[in-house]
Amino acid sequence: MDFKGGARYRNPQAWIDKVVCREPALRNVHLSFPPRFSARLKFFGQATLQEKGISGKTLIGRRSLASKAELIDTIIHEELHHRIWKRAARGRKKDMMRIEDEQLEEAYVELISARFMRWKGL
Numbered sequence: 474m475d476f477k478g479g480a481r482y483r484n485p486q487a488w489i490d491k492v493v494c495r496e497p498a499l500r501n502v503h504l505s506f507p508p509r510f511s512a513r514l515k516f517f518g519q520a521t522l523q524e525k526g527i528s529g530k531t532l533i534g535r536r537s538l539a540s541k542a543e544l545i546d547t548i549i550h551e552e553l554h555h556r557i558w559k560r561a562a563r564g565r566k567k568d569m570m571r572i573e574d575e576q577l578e579e580a581y582v583e584l585i586s587a588r589f590m591r592w593k594g595l
């Protein structure tokens with residue numbers, strides 16, 4: 474499918490799947506959950522913690538459809554939250570500290586995703 478013009482807004486999930494599958498910057502990034510478009514989401518993205526009986530989730534909001542770089546940035550951002558939660562659950566002290574302070578966790582995620590984007594030249 475060709476996603477020029479407004480096509481990604483008409484078929485956001487197909488575009489997200491294509492970027493996840495084809496984008497070289499994401500090639501060696503193992504995502505905890507396949508990113509799912511949410512038309513209702515007001516944020517760029519949202520990671521949802523896995524709970525007993527319920528799978529975790531990575532949701533992508535409309536604002537992340539603005540550009541490929543924006544989408545990749547959001548995917549990496551939400552993935553970092555999942556990884557922090559996973560490491561904290563295993564008892565890694567640094568990550569346990571991060572999840573106790575929402576601002577600290579967010580600042581860390583912002584820092585690492587910005588570093589990733591620079592490293593990939595995006």
Ligand SMILES: [Zn+2]
Nearest residue numbers: 550554579582
């Ligand atoms: Zn965040």
